[in-house]
Amino acid sequence: MKANELTTEMVPVRGALAPVAFRRSPRAAQISLRIDPAQGGVVITLPPRASRRAGLTLLQTHEAWVAEKLAALPRALPFLPGATVPVNGIGHVIRPMPAGRGGAWIEGSEILVTGGPEFLSRRVSDCLRRLARQRLTALAAEKAKLAAVTPRCVRVKDTRTRWGSCAPDGTLSFCWRLVCAPEFVQDYVVGHEVAHLRHMNHGRQFWTLTEQLTAHRIAASAWLGTHGPALLRIG
Numbered sequence: 319m320k321a322n323e324l325t326t327e328m329v330p331v332r333g334a335l336a337p338v339a340f341r342r343s344p345r346a347a348q349i350s351l352r353i354d355p356a357q358g359g360v361v362i363t364l365p366p367r368a369s370r371r372a373g374l375t376l377l378q379t380h381e382a383w384v385a386e387k388l389a390a391l392p393r394a395l396p397f398l399p400g401a402t403v404p405v406n407g408i409g410h411v412i413r414p415m416p417a418g419r420g421g422a423w424i425e426g427s428e429i430l431v432t433g434g435p436e437f438l439s440r441r442v443s444d445c446l447r448r449l450a451r452q453r454l455t456a457l458a459a460e461k462a463k464l465a466a467v468t469p470r471c472v473r474v475k476d477t478r479t480r481w482g483s484c485a486p487d488g489t490l491s492f493c494w495r496l497v498c499a500p501e502f503v504q505d506y507v508v509g510h511e512v513a514h515l516r517h518m519n520h521g522r523q524f525w526t527l528t529e530q531l532t533a534h535r536i537a538a539s540a541w542l543g544t545h546g547p548a549l550l551r552i553g
């Protein structure tokens with residue numbers, strides 16, 4: 319295993335098989351394990367000379383804790399025909415249209431997807447990313463105007479640890495999964511990152527500006543704390 323290389327294997331945890339990813343880290347001082355909500359599994363980080371077996375021993379020592387955490391994870395929501403996927407916080411049903419053409423789009427409370435079943439998941443994902451880019455870019459432009467700043471560009475990615483970020487060069491990045499969250503949550507995350515274009519810190523002036531740009535700081539932070547892990551399991 320090279321530095322940071324991941325190998326994943328299925329390991330029994332309290333009678334059920336769980337995906338366990340081994341990560342080699344040159345900087346780690348000791349073996350550690352954590353739950354990865356996006357994958358619904360465990361990540362074991364190994365320092366340079368620690369063995370995989372030593373990692374498994376640590377897992378066994380904490381088997382009860384791991385089993386409890388895995389059981390508490392939100393269920394995966396794959397893009398399948400008939401599945402209900404939240405868009406702006408409202409459930410939309412995936413409706414295949416095998417004979418149609420034109421990819422995937424939203425109509426009323428449905429996500430219509432043309433083509434064969436093998437393309438369905440990818441097309442839904444592309445549709446939601448496109449929608450996320452449109453919505454979050456428009457929101458960022460609106461708030462940037464209020465704050466009298468100009469973002470260099472707005473990117474939409476599949477970030478797993480942050481809902482949004484602001485780079486020193488003025489690039490704003492957002493996780494596409496925010497398009498699944500209610501609009502007030504999108505409003506807050508975008509307001510927060512736009513405020514960073516002025517204040518690259520979390521000081522008092524930053525929060526004052528954030529609250530001028532969005533009225534939803536408290537409710538949205540609470541929503542993300544409770545429902546954020548479920549967003550990571552969509553798709």
Ligand SMILES: [Zn+2]
Nearest residue numbers: 510514519520
């Ligand atoms: Zn921040």
